[in-house]
Amino acid sequence: MTLFDRVFSGNDAVFGLTEGAIDGAIAQYGEDKAVKFPETAYSIPCYYAVTGTKVNNLKELKEALGVVKTLMTRENRLNDAFMSGVATALCAEFIEVLKYIDGAAPYAEPCYGHLSDAIIRELGVPLVTGDIPGVAVILGSAPTAEEGVALVKSYQAQGILVTLVGGIIDQCAQLGYKTGANVRVIPLGKDVTAVIHVVSVAIRAALIFGNVTPGDAGSLMKYTMERVPAFVNAFGPLDDVIVACGAGAIALGFPVITNETENIFRVPKSLIVQEDVSKFNATSLEARDIKIKITNIDIPVAFASAFEGEIIRRGDMQVEFDGSRVDCCELVQSKEMSEIEDHRIELIGPDIDEFEVGSKHSIAYVVEVAGKSMQPDFEPVFERKFHSYINCIEGVMHTGQRDMIRVRISKDAFAAGFRAKHIGEVLYAQVKNEFEAVVDKCQVKIYTNPEDCTKVRHETAIPAFDKRDERLSTMTDESVPVYYSCIMCQAFSPSHVCVVTPERLGLCGAVSWLDAKATNELDPNGPCQVITKEKIIDERIGEYEDVNEAVRKFSQGALDDVSLYSIMEKPMTSCGCFECICGIEPFSNGVCIANREYAGLTPLGMTFPELASMTGGGVQTPGFMGHGKHFIASKKFMKAEGGIERIVWMPKDLKDQVAERVNETAKDLYGIDNFCDMIADETVTTDPEELVAWLTEKGHPALTMDPMM
Amino acid sequence: MPFNCKPQKFSASIKAVDLGTGDKKVTLGGESVFPFYSFDGSEGNGAKVGVEISDMGLDHEPEAVKAYYAGCETMADIAKKAEAMEGADFVCLRLEGGDPNGADKSIEELVAVAKEVADAITAPLVVEGCKNVEKDGQLLPKVAEALQGKNVLLLSAKEEDYKAIGAAAGLAYDQKVGAESAVDINLAKQLNVVITQLGVKPESVVMNVGTAAVGYGYDYVISTMDRIKAAALSQDDKMLQMPIITPIASETWAVKESMATEEDAPEWGNLDARGVSMEVQTAAASLVSGSDAVILKHPQSVATIAKMIKELI
Amino acid sequence: MALTGIQIFKMTPKKNCKECGSPTCMAFSMKVAQGAVDISACPYMSEDALAQLSEATAPPMKTIKVGAGESEYSLGGETVLYRHEKTFVSKTRYASSVCTCMDDAAVDARLASVSNVDYERIGERMYTEMINVAYKAGDAAEKYVELVKKAAATGRCLILSCKDVEVAKAALEVCKDSKPVLNGADASNYEAMSAAATAAGVVLGVCGADINELYDTTAALEKLGNKNLILDVTADTIKATFANAVMVRRAALKDTDRTFGYPSIVNVAKLAKDDKAMQEALAATFTMKYGSIVIVEEMDYAMALPLYGLRQNLFTDPQKPMKVAPGIYPLNGADENSICLTTVDFALTYFLVSGELERSGVPVNLVISDAGGLSVLTAWAAGKLSSTSVSNFFLENVEDKIKSRKLIIPGKVAVLKGDIEAKLPGWEVIVAPLEAVQLVKFLKDMQANGQL
Structure with missing residues (x-):
């Protein structure tokens, strides 16, 4: 028997039953007898939503059954199975509605049967907000009552709404487990057809919360698929009727997880066999992409930003991990989903209570994450937050990063019960919460044996850091598919838009291309948006049609076009937070750069604040441009005008900061050694004539280059 | 050469959002010009004025406000008197007693007050929470549920609680959602985007883009509203075309100029006059910047601003 | 169409004579482009250039x-x-x-x-x-x-x-x-x-x-x-x-x-x-x-x-926030024994914080140090609000005037607590809540708990 056969046979069986039931009802009451569910404005909700037709009496119900019959096509294509599943569900709804004839109350404690619109509106809000992260439909009897109740309890603890159909209801009653809408465990009914009452919830949610028009079955299924995080746990043995109902669930986007192994067919992400009932929860959540919010971090001390600046002095310290003396490191690694068991915190090595008071030790903690949208590029973004996370723990101090960390734990925190695994709890909770958009699963390994730490540091962490640095330094504008906009400072500078590229970070110096990318992924509506770079206008100055369009949009029309690599033609605008300003120095045919910290005059005859007042505010000022310090050594720095060879002057402090990288770039681009020695500074002169004389003496290349103007 | 007047015509317009039901229903927005630029085109439905009342009754109100409501004993009395105020288009009930750091009234108690007020008046109702996002996230959905059919505006859904309030007010109970952001065009837009992504119709959203009393960082308010209206009209930015509602009274009556007693600041003169001045001028400035509705509380302020709007459209 | 500084510069004599009052012709040109200086300030402009520039650089409104x-x-x-x-x-x-x-x-x-x-x-x-x-x-x-x-x-x-x-x-x-x-x-x-x-x-x-x-x-x-x-x-x-x-x-x-x-x-x-x-x-x-x-x-x-x-x-410059003068602002009748609370000199922050403090009714010395007119987090990020800036201000301007040795710092820079304590011996540094609106309850609680 194929899966198709089972679905079709189950569907036929239910259809036959329904037909019989309707005919019987007509015989008993006459065809004008009204049929309706109590307390709903949506007639027979599932049928109404799928067809757009309201059913009022038995005659119309009989006609509706005819419509249902048309769904029951018997080709062996997936769609036939799905539609037969839907038909089965609708039949179930008809059977259920017959139970309510004459205002009968067919369900008694603890079962609910049909749920009113009011309950749906009430449940719908937390569903939309994610406060109810999912809806579990548990069907049939668990292998034992204990296992069944444990499953219900596990969902309940996660805030998931649980609905029960069939034997599981008695299993809960048997163990005295409390059920009811107020505890979000709702027994629907013992007949399998009662499952329609939860389907009805999903369907009415689509009508109420999704503005889906009744009859628009496509939008309806799209809504339930995308917005109603329901799934089915069906306990074996499964008869054909249940299999047919399951096909209906899958059609709505709800995966079915079962422990049935006989005569079942696995469909990835839709029909999943999980023999171990204790893993139903994890399997279901993964299949339906449900993420559980962590509301409190399970540690014995407080966690708040107020503790971020706390300093733990030597005398107050229980134990210290010191990366400057022994091998320590902190690391984020992305893994495959199957490699990670969510919320597993593993301590490998002795715990804090095994250390002497005031002693120094090694520690290495590795946070392993997995997620469908996770990218290795986010690893350093998470990692940079560890400092703040760990510092927010009361009685724990953290400094440094990567393999140069130091962590101190206070005596008070230790006395309160703080142990190594709690660091893991904090990292787990914070990473999961803050990076929810990309992290589906997370586990933490904490090593405290010196040998393990040495191994992790040298064999895993350092190679990972090196690889990242390598990627950063070799990434070019050409090597990436898109750029990012950044409008974080529009509050101060309304029309300014930064276009962030790998070789040109934001002019504040704080937003690299990777940061912008991560910001975008984590907050898709936030300040950093993707800018495509497909329609090049002028390669020399780095002008793109798509970049111009983006700039126009994000500046609300204030700017029409920008170039990425020119200071003279359509230069990028500046907000007010630039680290440096570069301005044309006409007499030497070069540019001077001043940094924010520099207080004196430049050979341009202007100070940094004067330059800033002319350059800022999101206005294009040809010849002048704000930028980050890091950009000075970029090969794209005013590439259109000849690049860094044009730099004739910068303050000594700044020069010292960037010299190494600038020299390297000059060597690469022009074959000039020690280029910085040719760049003047305030100790040489701030007078334009003297500058030219000095540059001539040094043989500065700018003097003989094409005129900039 | 005669003067060549070049009107600024926009094909875009601010969305029209209805509040309330029946004869006294009001429509916010609808304009396709900058505020009061009637010489350029349609001003839509004209700006509206709301009267603020509080679940905390009258004890903490300025003397002149107390005097206006003299004889009112219940919230229903106060609400009726508020809607009868000269120039009032709608009533705004602030449930400030819900603040967990203040009176910390229960949600049931506050919902009952909202119901009492809503049942007492025929003018449209705006219900403002207590500003505590956690409490508002629970309170306002309950208010939305209790006032089904009244077409009320719930203030406010913020970044932190927009899901609960947006889903309840905008989806479950068919009310209007107030989207509150902190004086920044991009934050305002982002909030509108996420609220509409929930499924709330853009026509069900009114923005509170943040405000201040004049003199208190009001420069940001001006520029935020100037820029929002410009983006909405000239750039046809659909996510900024929601009308703007600005609660004025709650800001202006809390600054020194409106609170310092005559003993404390003898040279400043009459306290009531100062309060009215602060309220009237802040309201006028907000309307000129782009508010489609302002919420005031002093009868003189309400009358003056309503009259000014009438004169300008 | 307004001229850019570069376009104007091209028409200057490029002598850097400084007679216009600017140190270089470039600086002068940039100022003219901004409308800050009139083109006629340069004595060496050619008639042609002057005529061309006067028209183009004349402000639209006198x-x-x-x-x-x-x-x-x-x-x-x-x-x-x-x-x-x-x-x-x-x-x-x-x-x-x-x-x-x-x-x-x-x-x-x-x-x-x-x-x-x-x-x-x-x-x-x-x-x-x-x-x-x-x-x-x-x-x-x-x-x-x-x-x-x-x-x-x-x-x-x-x-x-x-x-x-x-x-x-x-x-x-x-x-x-x-x-x-x-x-x-x-x-x-x-x-x-x-x-x-x-x-x-x-x-x-x-x-x-x-x-x-x-x-x-x-x-x-x-x-x-x-x-x-x-x-x-x-x-x-x-x-x-x-x-x-x-x-x-x-x-x-x-x-x-x-x-x-x-x-x-x-x-x-x-x-x-x-x-x-x-x-x-x-x-x-x-x-x-x-x-x-x-x-x-x-x-x-x-x-x-x-x-x-x-x-x-x-009429403020949208890029230059308003600043209040650094100093000690006693609120609610604070005296030398009253607790200190510090924040930045950004006028908006000052007004917000002082407003809440006044509402609390608790006597507080509000201490404002120079933070470049930036908000708390911006000033902190820019290095204008640091443990050094705060401690120096207290050592130089506060310690001799105030006897209380309790200092409340903004919640957003809780990270400074330890450093400030290290640099201000004898002071107890207390971290305030994250938002100014929470100050009233915070101070009242402190008062009720006898922490003031």
Whole structure:
């Protein structure tokens, strides 16, 4: 028997039953007898939503059954199975509605049967907000009552709404487990057809919360698929009727997880066999992409930003991990989903209570994450937050990063019960919460044996850091598919838009291309948006049609076009937070750069604040441009005008900061050694004539280059 | 050469959002010009004025406000008197007693007050929470549920609680959602985007883009509203075309100029006059910047601003 | 199309002679491009270059000076319609009114009131800068002259609102040295009025029955060679006045119609006579929408406090936040034994925090140190608010004045706690909540727990 056969046979069986039931009802009451569910404005909700037709009496119900019959096509294509599943569900709804004839109350404690619109509106809000992260439909009897109740309890603890159909209801009653809408465990009914009452919830949610028009079955299924995080746990043995109902669930986007192994067919992400009932929860959540919010971090001390600046002095310290003396490191690694068991915190090595008071030790903690949208590029973004996370723990101090960390734990925190695994709890909770958009699963390994730490540091962490640095330094504008906009400072500078590229970070110096990318992924509506770079206008100055369009949009029309690599033609605008300003120095045919910290005059005859007042505010000022310090050594720095060879002057402090990288770039681009020695500074002169004389003496290349103007 | 007047015509317009039901229903927005630029085109439905009342009754109100409501004993009395105020288009009930750091009234108690007020008046109702996002996230959905059919505006859904309030007010109970952001065009837009992504119709959203009393960082308010209206009209930015509602009274009556007693600041003169001045001028400035509705509380302020709007459209 | 600094630079002699006052030709060119310096400041520009540049760099709206000495004010000179585009340069000036139609007692009282409002707000003096002296047609010229004399005695800059040329001339005789505005030209009298204003060397105010007549009269005056003008945009109705004010400014700046490139006068006293609340609403409205001078009947504190606050906000540089002076601000009767709380000197933060502190009723010394006028997190990120900046300020300015050794720091820079404690021995550093609104409860709790 194929899966198709089972679905079709189950569907036929239910259809036959329904037909019989309707005919019987007509015989008993006459065809004008009204049929309706109590307390709903949506007639027979599932049928109404799928067809757009309201059913009022038995005659119309009989006609509706005819419509249902048309769904029951018997080709062996997936769609036939799905539609037969839907038909089965609708039949179930008809059977259920017959139970309510004459205002009968067919369900008694603890079962609910049909749920009113009011309950749906009430449940719908937390569903939309994610406060109810999912809806579990548990069907049939668990292998034992204990296992069944444990499953219900596990969902309940996660805030998931649980609905029960069939034997599981008695299993809960048997163990005295409390059920009811107020505890979000709702027994629907013992007949399998009662499952329609939860389907009805999903369907009415689509009508109420999704503005889906009744009859628009496509939008309806799209809504339930995308917005109603329901799934089915069906306990074996499964008869054909249940299999047919399951096909209906899958059609709505709800995966079915079962422990049935006989005569079942696995469909990835839709029909999943999980023999171990204790893993139903994890399997279901993964299949339906449900993420559980962590509301409190399970540690014995407080966690708040107020503790971020706390300093733990030597005398107050229980134990210290010191990366400057022994091998320590902190690391984020992305893994495959199957490699990670969510919320597993593993301590490998002795715990804090095994250390002497005031002693120094090694520690290495590795946070392993997995997620469908996770990218290795986010690893350093998470990692940079560890400092703040760990510092927010009361009685724990953290400094440094990567393999140069130091962590101190206070005596008070230790006395309160703080142990190594709690660091893991904090990292787990914070990473999961803050990076929810990309992290589906997370586990933490904490090593405290010196040998393990040495191994992790040298064999895993350092190679990972090196690889990242390598990627950063070799990434070019050409090597990436898109750029990012950044409008974080529009509050101060309304029309300014930064276009962030790998070789040109934001002019504040704080937003690299990777940061912008991560910001975008984590907050898709936030300040950093993707800018495509497909329609090049002028390669020399780095002008793109798509970049111009983006700039126009994000500046609300204030700017029409920008170039990425020119200071003279359509230069990028500046907000007010630039680290440096570069301005044309006409007499030497070069540019001077001043940094924010520099207080004196430049050979341009202007100070940094004067330059800033002319350059800022999101206005294009040809010849002048704000930028980050890091950009000075970029090969794209005013590439259109000849690049860094044009730099004739910068303050000594700044020069010292960037010299190494600038020299390297000059060597690469022009074959000039020690280029910085040719760049003047305030100790040489701030007078334009003297500058030219000095540059001539040094043989500065700018003097003989094409005129900039 | 005669003067060549070049009107600024926009094909875009601010969305029209209805509040309330029946004869006294009001429509916010609808304009396709900058505020009061009637010489350029349609001003839509004209700006509206709301009267603020509080679940905390009258004890903490300025003397002149107390005097206006003299004889009112219940919230229903106060609400009726508020809607009868000269120039009032709608009533705004602030449930400030819900603040967990203040009176910390229960949600049931506050919902009952909202119901009492809503049942007492025929003018449209705006219900403002207590500003505590956690409490508002629970309170306002309950208010939305209790006032089904009244077409009320719930203030406010913020970044932190927009899901609960947006889903309840905008989806479950068919009310209007107030989207509150902190004086920044991009934050305002982002909030509108996420609220509409929930499924709330853009026509069900009114923005509170943040405000201040004049003199208190009001420069940001001006520029935020100037820029929002410009983006909405000239750039046809659909996510900024929601009308703007600005609660004025709650800001202006809390600054020194409106609170310092005559003993404390003898040279400043009459306290009531100062309060009215602060309220009237802040309201006028907000309307000129782009508010489609302002919420005031002093009868003189309400009358003056309503009259000014009438004169300008 | 405005010229860029580079385009201007190309036309300079490139001598770096410094005679213009700028150290280099480049610096000079950038200033000219910004409109900060006039091109004529360079003595070596060629005739050609000068002609070309004067036209291109001429501001779309003239800067007109009125008044003399300490009461001299620049009006106009704006380049943008919205403050976020670029800073508004010439703030709105306010005038109180007197009129020949008022009796002596009323006039004396009104003039006496002019000096009542005079205070400082964040480094700016706030007072009634001008007096509008109105002449009611048919009254005796002597009466007007006497009134003008009285008004002039206050030392305020005057606006002579008078459409009778002879009366105006008589009035000018007694006050022309103080450079009043002669606000009296219209379509019927502009030639004579212009002659009178020019003879006296004062700015002429122009009005028209509608915007077209205003335009034509202004154009005619320009043709006569008088470009020392102010446009009185006040019409019969509020609506028409608003339309005039906006259309005039918009034509000048957006459509570069230079005929309307002058400052404006709005007389809200006339638009809302005897309705003080409406005058306030309109004064705020026309401060926002392009009144260079706004005339009210009488300025009192109630009107001034919000109005001057609004003006101060409106005319700030959007990129340079307002700052309050560093120092110790005792609140709620704080003395040397009261706890200290510190935050940054960004005016908005100061107002928010001081407002909440005042609401708490708890005596607190609010200590403001120089943080570059930035908000807490921005200042911290920029290194302007650091453990060193705070501790230095306390060591130098606070320790000798305050005995309390408890300091509350902003919740957003909790990270500074340890460092500040290390650098300020003897002080207990307490971290405040993240938001200012939580301060009231925080302080009250501290008070209740005896922590103060």
